[in-house]
Amino acid sequence: MDIAAGAGQLDLHQDDLPDGLVVADRLGLVCCFNAEAARLTGRPPAAALGRPIGSVLPLEDPDGRPWWCVTSPYRGLATRSGQPERNLLLPGGREVLVCARYVRDHPGGPVRRLVVTLRGTDARQRSERSEAELIATVAHELRSPLTSVKGFTATLLDKWDRFTDEQKRLMMQTVDGDADRITRLITELLDVSRIDSGRLELRRQLVRLDEAIRRHVKTLVNGGYQAERFEVRIDEQFPGLWADPDKIDQVLGNLLENAVRHGEGTVTIEMHRVPPSRTRQEGTAVTVSDEGPGIPEEAMHRVFTRFWRGSDRGGTGLGLYIVKGIVEAHGGTVTVGRSAGGGARFRFILPAGTPAFLA
The missing domain is CATH 3.30.450.20 (PAS domain)
Incomplete structure (x- = not known):
């Protein structure tokens, strides 16, 4: 037939x-x-x-x-x-x-x-397992900060007069930090949903990628990491990049946080221009590499999938999945490999773009 x-x-x-x-x-x-x-x-x-x-x-x-x-x-x-x-x-x-x-x-x-x-029903069962894993991951990640928030607020409400101003400030700072963790998790979940449905919206404007890199490194240093652990290599002045600044901050934040949390030694951030070719327009490449144990060769094809974790040091396992979705939504590419120091090396390339390109 x-x-x-x-x-x-x-x-x-x-x-x-x-x-x-x-x-x-x-x-x-x-x-x-x-x-x-x-x-x-x-x-x-x-x-x-x-x-x-x-x-x-x-x-x-x-x-x-x-x-x-x-x-x-x-x-x-x-x-x-x-x-x-x-x-x-x-x-x-x-x-x-x-x-x-x-x-x-x-x-x-x-x-x-x-x-x-x-x-x-294999595909449906895989989807159901993925959804169940997402629910379990979210529940696990929410439990810790919510428990902390509930504990500190209940203690303050019950025994407010017993604490000094400095103690109150410390507890409120902890609550504020835990609220930020919850906000980041909700943002990740919304981004995953938008990426899966093809509804990730970009609000492009002129972005100075070199300044964004330096800002993220400064934030990590202010957060307690030693400045000597970071090496930034930007050899020339770069023109602005037409991209969504918030989404680019997510990409840089995820890659740098992965490098300092799961890697070791010096974290090197490189930025260079990519010349145009027959298959792509001019762009900008950013490489983030560390000197840690790296990613096993057999696991590299799974790095950008949901729930992949390079170690048992926490996290939802959604960060790199979101990185890939954001970079591809900009028309770029992201790859993973091994650095010269043996650690992990992530590299993403974004097309330069122009206001006319966005029309």
Whole structure:
């Protein structure tokens, strides 16, 4: 059986379809059983063709009722056009997503052809596991700062007069820091949602990337890291970059925080111009590298996926996924490799862009 893609276009064979396809004639005998249907059911096409569809696909609903007895396509209501996709069970308990269409010569007439599509539930299960992992990660990351906030505020409300002004200030600073952690987590979750749905909005303006790099390094030094741990290499004056300044700050913040948290030794930040070529316009490249243990070769392809963590030092595992989404939304690229000192090396390239480019 060939399924035409359209008049004058290339024909697709039934075995080219990504879903299982089973077709029965007006007598309920199987006349089509493609390769994916054979894989999902474990039944070869030769053992299906010419046999009643109820015996070829002995489907049951989650309550254990035979699906064909419940739906009765050939003897049921003549106004029905099919069955919506639902989760059913094959012998042995394997779950499949099943959808049926009833083909009639005219409305109200007998079923001339029964078309059934089958899909495995692996992709849906992976999605459900990913969502469950996201919920667990969020719950874990929220528990610590919320516990701290609740503890300090309850203590202050209950015993306000017992503390000195300095003690109150210290507790309020801790609460403020924990509130910032919660805000960052919520921002990450919103960004993941927007990246997944293709709705990440960019508010581009002129950004001085060299100044942004120096500002982030200064923030880390003010936060307690030694200035000697950072080496910034920017050899020339760079023109402004047309980009979203807040999103670029997220990229730089994530990469530098990863380097100081998971890496060791000197963190080197390099910035240089990328000349135009036949495949890309002029751009700016930023490299962040450290001298730590680096990332195992077999794990590098997973670095920019959700929940990947380079160590057990905390974090949601969403930072690098967001970095990739932001850089690609700007039309750039980001890669990971090994630095000269043996540690991790992250490099992203952003196109220079112009106001006209944004139109």
